Amino acid sequence: MTTETTVKTIRIGTRGSKLALWQANAVADKLQTANLLTEIVIISTKGDQVLDKSLDKIGSKGVFTEELEVGLRDGSIDIAVHSAKDVQSTIPDDLELVAFMEREQVHDVILSFDPNFKLERDSKVVIGTSSTRRKALLKKFYPNVTTAESRGNLQTRLKKLEDKQFDALMLAYAGVFRMEYDNLIVHAFPTDEFTPAAGQGSVAVECAKDLDPELKQQIKAALDHPETHVCLLAERAFLRTMEGGCSIPSFALATLTATGQVSIRGGIVSLDGQQHLVEVFEAPQSEAEAIGVKLAETILAQGGAQILKDIREQRS
Numbered sequence: 576m577t578t579e580t581t582v583k584t585i586r587i588g589t590r591g592s593k594l595a596l597w598q599a600n601a602v603a604d605k606l607q608t609a610n611l612l613t614e615i616v617i618i619s620t621k622g623d624q625v626l627d628k629s630l631d632k633i634g635s636k637g638v639f640t641e642e643l644e645v646g647l648r649d650g651s652i653d654i655a656v657h658s659a660k661d662v663q664s665t666i667p668d669d670l671e672l673v674a675f676m677e678r679e680q681v682h683d684v685i686l687s688f689d690p691n692f693k694l695e696r697d698s699k700v701v702i703g704t705s706s707t708r709r710k711a712l713l714k715k716f717y718p719n720v721t722t723a724e725s726r727g728n729l730q731t732r733l734k735k736l737e738d739k740q741f742d743a744l745m746l747a748y749a750g751v752f753r754m755e756y757d758n759l760i761v762h763a764f765p766t767d768e769f770t771p772a773a774g775q776g777s778v779a780v781e782c783a784k785d786l787d788p789e790l791k792q793q794i795k796a797a798l799d800h801p802e803t804h805v806c807l808l809a810e811r812a813f814l815r816t817m818e819g820g821c822s823i824p825s826f827a828l829a830t831l832t833a834t835g836q837v838s839i840r841g842g843i844v845s846l847d848g849q850q851h852l853v854e855v856f857e858a859p860q861s862e863a864e865a866i867g868v869k870l871a872e873t874i875l876a877q878g879g880a881q882i883l884k885d886i887r888e889q890r891s
């Protein structure tokens with residue numbers, strides 16, 4: 576008797592933007608290196624379709640992920656690839672994040688077509704960004720800067736910059752580097768002032784909990800970067816406890832120290848930049864999620880809860 580081995584093709588669900596496809600291709604490459612067969616399936620999400628509203632107005636929950644999650648459930652895809660930053664802090668019970676890929680540099684940058692563009696503390700310039708966190712942090716650290724909405728994929732935003740809808744564009748370095756626009760970078764923000772959003776710079780891979788366990792293990796072995804994973808657990812626990820999606824001005828960055836501890840810096844900034852709460856905690860890796868929670872609870876107790884309440888009231 577011969578044993579039959581069926582070779583399964585892993586269907587990788589992704590949004591259709593160039594950055595999303597870059598990420599999906601990075602996943603496909605790694606799976607192929609592990610001798611797995613792959614196919615990329617493009618799925619459009621609400622976040623791709625509704626471009627005339629800022630994210631906090633669409634409703635932040637799963638705008639870039641929901642349609643992909645439907646695909647995981649109905650079996651049209653086996654895994655979904657997301658920018659880790661875009662994944663809601665609590666994912667549905669029947670799904671799981673099976674891997675976090677090795678993180679790119681996490682900081683925010685400014686892009687301009689003018690190589691002599693300089694951002695000074697008192698600069699009176701218009702910067703394109705639609706991120707609540709970036710807008711609020713700019714108010715705090717660069718009080719004379721004004722911001723202009725810049726939703727859409729990177730290419731759309733660069734077109735707006737070209738059309739002079741703003742003087743410069745603020746983005747995550749990771750996406751800029753992956754799209755090879757790093758020649759336009761004129762300023763890099765240090766992460767102690769502009770601490771990134773939880774998950775920035777990493778790619779998350781989601782699957783159904785009931786995906787074949789052997790396949791799930793192969794996917795994890797091929798894609799997961801354990802150091803990134805533990806940092807992301809801490810940051811996502813922070814985000815979950817803050818009860819905010821990508822539309823609140825919170826930030827969290829976990830890193831591993833030389834002795835292998837997890838260190839997490841995070842907090843929240845009020846929309847007007849007037850209140851800026853930041854704390855740093857360190858713990859063994861086994862307590863990664865616990866320090867994320869502790870950081871959030873500390874920030875909430877220091878006035879973060881009030882900042883969140885004010886934001887909710889302003890929006891309703």
Ligand SMILES: NCc1[nH]cc(CCC(=O)O)c1CC(=O)O
Nearest residue numbers: 658660746747749750775776777
């Ligand atoms: N919310 C959009 C988004 N999601 C992930 C990235 C960049 C790449 C990354 O952080 O992985 C971006 C654009 C940006 O913030 O500049």
